Amino acid sequence: MAESLLVGAVAYTPNIVLIWEGLRDYFADGPIETDFVLFSNYGRQVDALLDGTIDVAWNTNVAWARTVFQTDGRCQALAMRDVDAAFQTVFVTRAGNEFDELADLRGRRLALGSRDSAQAAILPVQYLRDAGLADGEVEFVRQESDIGKHGDTGRSELDAIRLLMDDEADAAAIGINTWEAIGREELMPGALAEFWRSPRYSHCNFTALDTLPEDVRRPWVEHLLAMSWDEPEHRRIMELEGLRRRWVLPDMEGYASLFEAIENQGISPRW
Amino acid sequence: MVSVPAMQRNKVILDLVERVGPAEAGQVVEVPLGPGQQGLVERWCERAGHRLLAVEGDVATIRRGPIPDDDAMLDEIPVDRQPGARLWIYTNFDCNLACDYCCAKSSPQAERRALGPDRIRELVAEGAEHGVTEIFLTGGEPFLLWDLDEIVAACAARAPTTILTNGMLFRGRRLDMLRAMPRADVALQISLDSATAELHDLHRGAGSWQRALDGIRTALREGFRVRVAATVAAGEAGADEIAAFHSLLDGFGIDRDDQVIRPVAHRGFADDGVTLTIESLVPEVTVTADGIYWHPVTAGHEDQLVSRSLFPLGDAIAEVRRRFAAYRWETRTAAQRFTCA
Numbered sequence: 324m325a326e327s328l329l330v331g332a333v334a335y336t337p338n339i340v341l342i343w344e345g346l347r348d349y350f351a352d353g354p355i356e357t358d359f360v361l362f363s364n365y366g367r368q369v370d371a372l373l374d375g376t377i378d379v380a381w382n383t384n385v386a387w388a389r390t391v392f393q394t395d396g397r398c399q400a401l402a403m404r405d406v407d408a409a410f411q412t413v414f415v416t417r418a419g420n421e422f423d424e425l426a427d428l429r430g431r432r433l434a435l436g437s438r439d440s441a442q443a444a445i446l447p448v449q450y451l452r453d454a455g456l457a458d459g460e461v462e463f464v465r466q467e468s469d470i471g472k473h474g475d476t477g478r479s480e481l482d483a484i485r486l487l488m489d490d491e492a493d494a495a496a497i498g499i500n501t502w503e504a505i506g507r508e509e510l511m512p513g514a515l516a517e518f519w520r521s522p523r524y525s526h527c528n529f530t531a532l533d534t535l536p537e538d539v540r541r542p543w544v545e546h547l548l549a550m551s552w553d554e555p556e557h558r559r560i561m562e563l564e565g566l567r568r569r570w571v572l573p574d575m576e577g578y579a580s581l582f583e584a585i586e587n588q589g590i591s592p593r594w
Numbered sequence: 595m596v597s598v599p600a601m602q603r604n605k606v607i608l609d610l611v612e613r614v615g616p617a618e619a620g621q622v623v624e625v626p627l628g629p630g631q632q633g634l635v636e637r638w639c640e641r642a643g644h645r646l647l648a649v650e651g652d653v654a655t656i657r658r659g660p661i662p663d664d665d666a667m668l669d670e671i672p673v674d675r676q677p678g679a680r681l682w683i684y685t686n687f688d689c690n691l692a693c694d695y696c697c698a699k700s701s702p703q704a705e706r707r708a709l710g711p712d713r714i715r716e717l718v719a720e721g722a723e724h725g726v727t728e729i730f731l732t733g734g735e736p737f738l739l740w741d742l743d744e745i746v747a748a749c750a751a752r753a754p755t756t757i758l759t760n761g762m763l764f765r766g767r768r769l770d771m772l773r774a775m776p777r778a779d780v781a782l783q784i785s786l787d788s789a790t791a792e793l794h795d796l797h798r799g800a801g802s803w804q805r806a807l808d809g810i811r812t813a814l815r816e817g818f819r820v821r822v823a824a825t826v827a828a829g830e831a832g833a834d835e836i837a838a839f840h841s842l843l844d845g846f847g848i849d850r851d852d853q854v855i856r857p858v859a860h861r862g863f864a865d866d867g868v869t870l871t872i873e874s875l876v877p878e879v880t881v882t883a884d885g886i887y888w889h890p891v892t893a894g895h896e897d898q899l900v901s902r903s904l905f906p907l908g909d910a911i912a913e914v915r916r917r918f919a920a921y922r923w924e925t926r927t928a929a930q931r932f933t934c935a
């Protein structure tokens with residue numbers, strides 16, 4: 324049995340250090356000692372997983388897809404946050420714009436986040452196609468302010484909202500987490516309005532290659548899932564990491580829409 | 595449709611998410627504000643689990659969450675030392691002595707400012723409902739009060755009670771009062787600063803050591819649990835002095851746990867001593883006739899006032915717990931920030 328496991332995470336906020344030091348301490352009392360390394364972007368992190376530098380990568384959905392493509396599927400998702408099993412993209416507009424459905428965007432400007440963000444770029448384009456809008460029928464105004472981090476910082480989504488508020492776009496596509504962070508319609512009554520919300524899909528997961536031994540995987544995942552919201556020290560880490568209440572086993576069906584979008588849009592497995 | 599100025603005002607939310615979101619948990623962040631944005635900032639902080647510390651001029655100062663709840667912060671403290679577990683009651687402020695280091699500035703000339711049995715009865719009843727598990731009666735000298743037996747009975751009926759006394763007044767009617775007190779839930783904490791008269795009398799007055807010693811003997815003879823507390827200035831009590839103190843009390847059969855030595859606090863009449871601030875003291879809710887304070891050694895000091903009104907006591911206990919949890923959290927996050935070389 325492996326003595327210890329090395330997990331990679333992308334450092335998109337200083338709190339990553341607090342989160343991972345907390346998780347490292349938590350695993351110190353568990354069956355598999357765990358340490359971490361931080362990367363500046365998901366591309367490097369996936370490379371490190373493939374070349375064996377790290378055993379597990381805390382990946383976005385896009386990084387998961389890249390890992391699947393680059394390994395021909397010889398990889399596995401171990402666990403995710405509860406919020407990752409219920410992620411959504413929200414289309415918002417200025418209050419007063421009478422949008423009821425995605426087709427209303429025909430001939431209008433849509434602000435998108437960084438092009439490597441599933442929630443704010445890749446999936447929104449797919450949703451428009453699914454709604455029968457041909458390429459070019461909607462003008463995209465792209466904000467690329469956190470490229471490499473797959474939309475994790477939320478910055479490009481905030482920039483998209485700014486464009487919307489400045490009337491430089493008619494709508495914006497953002498992740499449900501950003502929509503929550505700005506208080507949905509409740510904090511700015513009469514300013515912004517949601518007019519379409521995507522079906523749920525899966526977001527981040529802990530990714531390993533299929534060579535990770537079962538007698539490491541199982542106890543490690545069991546120990547992770549045993550973290551308790553009711554334990555103040557666990558909860559501090561879980562809150563910082565954005566969990567609602569618990570770690571869960573991955574919902575693999577929730578990745579189907581992203582794989583379809585990547586294939587459909589001809590997005591390369593490496594970029 | 596919102597007006598253009600209203601739309602601009604709403605943009606502060608985006609600035610908040612952008613500036614506070616990436617900050618380290620516990621860090622204090624300043625966000626520039628425009629006119630009319632304060633309400634929005636308050637609502638956003640509340641919702642996002644951050645704490646708005648201040649709005650001054652056109653800047654909002656915000657502590658990045660998540661902010662742990664008070665009970666979780668206080669959980670690390672042993673139950674019997676948690677703020678609110680101990681209730682201190684200043685029964686009165688006058689004293690037959692006038693010790694030079696008295697943190698309550700007591701003396702025969704000090705105004706009595708007694709709480710009286712009725713208010714004390716109400717206080718301990720409320721206290722018991724809000725988690726008080728131990729009561730301390732102090733002053734001044736509680737044995738100057740002719741209704742102390744009534745007060746002690748009311749307290750002991752609610753929780754184990756300790757009376758802090760200089761032990762010099764156990765005679766005549768006051769001795770009768772002592773004899774009438776229940777033994778089971780009452781202890782006496784008698785002040786004795788040294789094994790010989792010299793040091794004790796230096797601070798407390800000539801002849802006071804002998805009378806305190808007599809008081810200890812009387813209380814023991816009457817079957818009370820006696821704790822002896824020495825107050826010593828830095829450098830005054832060497833190892834020999836401390837050893838002699840313990841051997842004297844061992845001779846009385848007083849348990850080592852009941853032999854307490856504590857430093858002079860830099861409060862009250864003391865012009866030298868350990869400096870105490872709200873942050874440095876684990877609070878022990880303290881009620882006087884003038885208000886509720888953070889800790890017994892700082893009663894009467896404006897900077898340590900929790901509330902002017904004595905009732906409801908539960909509110910003051912909750913306030914002390916809330917403030918102490920916030921201090922602890924601040925200290926912890928500050929410590930996390932300054933650990934590197």
Ligand code: SF4
Nearest residue numbers: 689691693696700734
């Ligand atoms: S220290 Fe105690 S005995 Fe001395 S004056 Fe103050 S209250 Fe009285």
